[in-house]
Amino acid sequence: MTAERLTIIVDWSAASLPGPGTDSPDQCWISWREGEAEYFRTRSACIERVGSLLRAHDGPALVGFDFPLGYPVLDSGEPILPCGRGLAAMLAERTEDDDNNANNRFEVAAELNREIAGRFGLGHGPFWGCTVEPPEGLTRTRMDSGVPEHRRCEMELLELKLRPQSAWKLAYPASVGSQTLTGMPRLHELATDDVLGDRVWFWPFENPPERPDAVAIAEVWPGLHSFDHIDHPIKDARQVIATRHALHGIELRPPRDERERLEGGILGA
Numbered sequence: 001m002t003a004e005r006l007t008i009i010v011d012w013s014a015a016s017l018p019g020p021g022t023d024s025p026d027q028c029w030i031s032w033r034e035g036e037a038e039y040f041r042t043r044s045a046c047i048e049r050v051g052s053l054l055r056a057h058d059g060p061a062l063v064g065f066d067f068p069l070g071y072p073v074l075d076s077g078e079p080i081l082p083c084g085r086g087l088a089a090m091l092a093e094r095t096e097d098d099d100n101n102a103n104n105r106f107e108v109a110a111e112l113n114r115e116i117a118g119r120f121g122l123g124h125g126p127f128w129g130c131t132v133e134p135p136e137g138l139t140r141t142r143m144d145s146g147v148p149e150h151r152r153c154e155m156e157l158l159e160l161k162l163r164p165q166s167a168w169k170l171a172y173p174a175s176v177g178s179q180t181l182t183g184m185p186r187l188h189e190l191a192t193d194d195v196l197g198d199r200v201w202f203w204p205f206e207n208p209p210e211r212p213d214a215v216a217i218a219e220v221w222p223g224l225h226s227f228d229h230i231d232h233p234i235k236d237a238r239q240v241i242a243t244r245h246a247l248h249g250i251e252l253r254p255p256r257d258e259r260e261r262l263e264g265g266i267l268g269a
Contacts, residue, residue: 003059003212008032008050009220009244010065011236014178015101018042029236031244037237044099047186055195059213064220064247065187067179068167069202070264072148079262080116080126080147084205085191091181092188105181106130109170110137122146129171142169151263157221164221164266187217204255204265216252218267225268 011029013019019027019041028046031037032053040046054061070083082090094111097103113125114137126145130138142149154164163174170177191200196215201208203218222239225246230238247268255261 003057005059005248006032006053006057006061007244007248008053008061008063009222009240009247010046010050010063011222011240012046012065012067012179012183013043014103014105014182016103018100023234023237025234025236027236029234029240031237031240034245035230035241037232037234037240039234039237042099042101043097043182043186047189051190051193051196054190054199054215057213061199061213061215062218062247062250062252063190063215064218064243064267065183066220066222066243067176067183068151068264069180069184069187069217069219070151070205070262071167072151073259073262074120074147077259077262080120081112083262083264084202085188088184088188088191088202092185095181095185097182097185103182105178106132106138106170107135108181109177110135113137116147117145120147126168127170127177129169129175129177131171138170140171152259153263153265153269157266157269162223164223190215190217203252203267204260205262207254208252218252219264220247220268221266224266 009031013027023039028040029037071081073079094108109127113127116125122145126147128139128142130140149166157164165174165176167177167180169175199215203216208214222243225242227238227242230241232238
């Protein structure tokens with residue numbers, strides 16, 4: 001008999017300092033049991049908990065992270081950056097992120113901007129937004145780089161009057177770009193873990209491994225799911241609880257076309 005699928009929903013944070021010692025907003029939260037949420041002061045503690053839950057579960061699992069796992073492609077269909085597993089590996093090589101949340105995400109974005117601008121003959125790269133003095137190659141405000149600001153899945157939500165954020169946007173309210181830069185290297189840790197590595201696959205970029213304990217990593221957007229009915233003082237906790245409830249039994253369909261396989265998608269959108 002196959003074990004029930006374990007569903008873990010993660011609200012990630014790109015904070016540069018550890019969170020407070022008590023439950024606080026805008027930090028890392030996870031939900032893996034119905035109606036419950038756990039708080040973490042650091043990214044290291046959060047991903048360690050996710051890994052321990054997966055190792056202890058001998059059946060299938062879904063882990064949803066609230067940041068993009070890919071970037072827009074050019075109108076020609078050419079990728080601007082790798083996606084899924086390749087993106088996680090590439091960012092793991094460049095990102096420094098210690099156990100107290102100190103990280104170099106803005107320097108990584110500036111470096112990628114310079115590389116993207118040079119490769120495609122642009123005036124500057126697409127990453128923007130910075131809460132400190134920007135390194136060379138990164139600007140505080142958005143400048144038209146000539147590449148798409150949104151993936152197709154985000155444009156479809158915009159047409160529905162929803163407000164998904166661009167993965168190029170690294171700072172300011174509701175931004176998710178810094179979460180991708182700090183989160184993808186942690187997904188590389190899961191994908192190369194001695195115990196978990198052979199089980200992990202990235203939806204919708206890859207086909208699942210043919211084994212009963214496969215671990216799917218997917219992108220979620222908590223803003224899609226109603227959470228006002230949940231009794232918890234922290235909004236982040238209410239959102240991961242509601243998202244887990246909504247996605248616990250969802251089917252992980254194949255990518256609908258090549259563009260989704262290169263850009264990714266939002267599970268349940």
